[in-house]
């Protein structure tokens with residue numbers, strides 16, 4: 195009991211929240227972007243993240259990126275896209291305390307990244323790491339994502355959750371009950387900061 199104030203944070207899913215998912219003609223599904231040319235960032239991301247920073251929320255990105263494990267794309271492509279995002283946010287004064295990416299997949303074909311892991315959402319390994327490393331109060335934290343696995347992940351750590359509606363999410367949403375819904379990341383930021 196030091197009386198030291200713990201930090202609060204918002205954990206953000208990436209695909210469908212920060213950037214649009216991209217249509218993959220091979221699988222006929224909207225997926226994480228595989229090529230830098232396909233990567234775009236929603237225009238309201240900066241003002242949303244600034245609003246959260248203004249209210250003293252630490253920011254984390256937690257994303258499952260199994261496409262390399264599944265043999266769909268080289269790992270370098272995935273990392274190049276990550277770099278576009280981190281440079282863009284950095285150049286615009288947004289501080290992401292840590293980017294957490296899981297490259298595993300239970301049914302992967304690349305041995306190194308295949309099988310069960312504890313970091314793939316709804317696994318909570320990354321959240322546990324952030325809570326420990328940054329002395330976060332989970333009850334003051336939020337998880338915002340478009341899939342049920344995001345809601346599940348946040349809830350498992352006792353965080354509040356916002357599900358961001360994404361018309362391409364299909365059956366990956368609809369079975370969990372988040373604390374709130376939002377149409378995009380800006381609306382989510384307004385809910386979290388009580389500005390709506």
Ligand SMILES: [Mg+2]
Nearest residue numbers: 207209210340
């Ligand atoms: Mg997503």
Ligand SMILES: [Zn+2]
Nearest residue numbers: 296311313314
């Ligand atoms: Zn993992």
